[in-house]
Amino acid sequence: MAVPPGSPAALLAATAWETTSATDAHGAQVPLTDDNAKNYVGFAYFKPDGTFTMYNLDDTPKMHGDWSVPADGKTRTIVAKDDAGQEKFRRVTDIITLNDKEFTYRVYPDANDKTVYFDIIHTPTTHPEPK
Helix, strand or coil: CCCCCCCHHHHHHCCEEEEEEEEECCCCECCCCCCCCHHHCCEEEECCCCEEEEECCCCCEEEEEEEECCCCCCEEEEEEECCCCCEEEEEEEEEEEECCCCEEEEECCCCCCCCCCEEEEEEEECCCCCC
16 A cells, blocks of 8 residues: 555654543543553554554554555554464544644544543654664
């Protein structure tokens, strides 16, 4: 996959992202250490070739695989893979904000209850991708 220039996917691939905050369905701040947010915290590197790597804030590897954002920019799909290239899991999240200053997606602890959710907020970072 190649990211089309000027597309929502190109915005996501244009910079590295760091999780900087999270909010609940009422707009209240949620600590990044909260059980509902901590699994989504780290540094993310979405490459223009459709692959990604993510790291914890201490630079330890978190996951890697493939990613995509459709032309309408409404969702982001990640396909996490093991070192042999086999799919471990697939996650589709609603994109709330995607511009050059913020990438926010929504997660639901219970997929059947859309009234309870958490918005995971990322901002651009100059943090180099760990080797």
